[in-house]
Amino acid sequence: MSSSVTATATQSRERLYLQIYMGITLAVLLLMLLAGVALRAAQGTLINLPPDLFYQAMSLHGTGMVGIAGLAGVSIMWYFLRRYVALTPGIFLANLLLFTLGVVMILGAILLGGFAGGWTFLYPLPASSMGQWNTHAAAAFIGGLLIIGVGFLLFYLDAGRALLARYGSLGRALGLDQLFSGKVDADHPPTVVASTMVLIINILGTLAGAVILVMSLINLYLPAVTIDPLWAKNLIYFFGHVFINATIYMAVIAVYELLPHYTGRPWKLTRPFLAAWAASTLMVMIVYPHHLLMDMVMPAWMLIMGQIISYLSGLPVLLVTAWGTLVQIYRANVNWEAPARFLVLGVFGWSIGVIPAIVDGTMTINKVMHNTLWVPGHFHFYLLLGLLPMVLGFMLHVTRLPDSRIHPLLERGGFWLFSGSAAAFVVMFLYSGLHSIPRRFAEYLPAWVAQAQLSTLFGTLVLLSLAAFFILLLRRLAQVRMQA
Template sequence: MNTLAHGEASSYRSFLESGDRKGILAWILSTDHKRIGILYLACMVSLFFVAVIIGVLMRIEQLSTSHHIFPPAIYNAFFTVHGVIMIFMFVLPGASAVFGNFFLPIMIGARDVSFPRLNLMSWYFFIVGALVVIASLFTGDGPPDAGWTFYVPFSLRTGTNIPLGVFGVFLLGFSSILTGINFITTVHRMRAPGMTWHHMPLFVWATYATAWVQVLATPIIGVTLLLVIAERIFGIGVFDPAKGGDPVLYQHLFWIYSHPAVYIMILPAMGAITEVIPTFAHRTIFGYRAIAYSSIGIAGLGSLVWGHHMFTSGMGNAANLMFSLFTFLVAVPSAIKVFNWTATLYKGSIEVKPPMLFALTFVFLFSIGGLTGLIQGALNVNVHLHDTYWIVGHFHYVMFGGTGMGFFAALLHWFPKMFGKMYNERVAAISWFPIFIGFNMLYGGMLVLGYLGMPRRYYTHLPQYSTGHLIASIGGFIMAIGLVLFFANLVVALFKGKKAESNPWGGVTLEWHTPSPPPLENFEEIPVIKDRPYIFNPETAQ
């Protein structure tokens, strides 16, 4: 079985020690998929903390209705920037660009992605896009304040620096497209001999489905954002009601991309969870095909539900009906995944180590996110809940409770493999408590506030919502402490951690057959795959 686990015996050089260049150039000019994955990781975690700090500042502002620390214009910029960074620079590329880049080629037995230079270019688009967005905060007539959705006509009329911010997002979209093209081609062309579609690990399936959504949906937002820029500079009029344009069409185009984008965010995280759960349950995944095909189902159906962001926009009734119907149908494949993950625990041999703890938390929090989605998917309830804190709470359960926790679980799961260092498992488990408790106070509180009628994007609130805001803010502070502890633990491990074994958790997919960290070429020889993945106990396999 472990013919390739040669880390202990043969002398090898890991990808971190290989390469012709030294210092920073070894990183920013590297076309190695593993280095690029780590580049993404470093940028994303830094940007994540910028957005977390902004989030904490917003929670501080909401502590009082009479004392305002920040003027409304700054608060509006806060939630815009928080949204843009979190959505476009963390959760959207997150699991796909970091773990997809690092592990997708290894998991299918390839030496690299199909287009390594394009892969590096994609990272450059990402970093330049991020820098442009950040530059938009400090140039022009003030930071963008239209929310991350940039709804027209407000984004056309406001005096702030929308065009530059929007251009930055356009570049980030380009990065996403190039990554998607790369992953699809890699999965089609680079699989090792015997790695048939049904022998692929489920993380690869999820990343593959995601890549298709990236390729097909992102151009729509690209052209939409270009039109917003053209509207601001030339006044072409296609979105300007003063010239006969229809602002609701902007919303259609925006959500044609941005709803599938939610699935771009969640699918790779689901894929990562699907790796973590069988590894720590020490048994095969339950319902391999159901999980694989439901990824495709989510990607497909998820592209047809964008209208549920627009139930109160005065959309035609036929559209309201169809979009609500599709919204309920897209919940089915998600439900299938949750059931299969739960069933995978049955008759396993479960160890609740930190990655598993976060993976199970993912299932719990994502379930709340999905179920609140059903509640607001019902048309008449949506009329009440739309644009309130309920929505804010819901999408944080999905994006942070889902993608975020999935990202954390994947990071804990693969950290020893990526860096060859082991973190302190006890500290990682301790950091879970403040994150979990704070999370539910913050976003659970938001759900309640929303049902009571607290609209989103208010720099202050009416007095009847003060208690709810106080609880949410305290939860936010508790969670922030947990996040700092979580990442501090990993940073310490990076420099002072024990050396990690090649397979610390007893995983069976290909990446655990390479030494930690993997060598530059991943494999000395390309493996030949004879069997399906996730066979932990061959004697009991059906």
């Protein structure tokens, strides 16, 4: 009796934690989407946003989107991984509390301190503001990122502990023993494989980020302690690239776990699936030099590696996931409720979004396109049509009740409005980049304004379609219950 009561209390507490994660995710997503549309509206001369406020909003939008993507991914990974290993609820809560504290510091740095150095905080910009912000504002921003990183690191370490306790080694959890010898265990959970890959790369990535953040904090208050700029940039982009890619690798767990619920077909483990995740574990950590193709002082072999791996790194997991999704829905009696629609959209948005990324990862093209809107185009493609639909599919599933069928107008009309407007929004980024419109410009030449205005229109439609789903999800969260 006592153990039953304890288990019920634990489940209730975990459900509350997940609700808070989801509520914060929805709120921050909505605010960051509003900020993004405002930036495009300012570039399109539809609203007046002075340059200092523009770059503060740009820093807030970039930092907020990367952070909330990570938080959403953690909630998905935690929700499903706890089915297979014993995670610590207190660590899940600690990550949320540290995230909240870090966000408050970053908001203070930007909104009160005027920090506008971008989410990449490239050295020596935080300490070289030309009077736009002071040292304490830069320190609050960098310190906020560091605290958020500590929270994520605690979560990944706890996941690693749980996987080691259950499987004995990370290699076995990743399925390497099945890949290289013996028979593949079709019942080995894809969630365990994906989670193991994520914690390996993100522990290393977060530690790299912590190193440069601490070094930057020291430099702020002790300017005589300098940092090699190229070394700093390598650490920042290793951390940043790994972290943002890991958000998609966590979100895709929802596809593996939930799509079979709507197709009636299990997602079985195969040797190609294991090989893909093993290959991606290595490649996602060595591909980051494709961000540095404009830095001619980089060792040539690293730039060549960045280009080659750019062609390969996203393909293994993407191919097995896209193929697996096609197998799931081909000639299946699919229950096309909203969660299934969004999950499938997420897979194919991710699949198509890899194409402009590969294009930009080519050296000769990168020299022309890197500082244009082509680059925001490819990562908005990933996030807006890949990650976000997976997150929405997950939330719509776990909050659904037997009598909570979504109105057909929202389920179908809202879905297609989002899909079409989001696709048009990212295409405008790519089209603008193709025509050499630069990124990170607060003020536009007259020839660039029309593209920004069209982007604002499509972004507004994205906001309207998502707002309806967000309101629905917030109402469901207030009903407390969560589905298995």
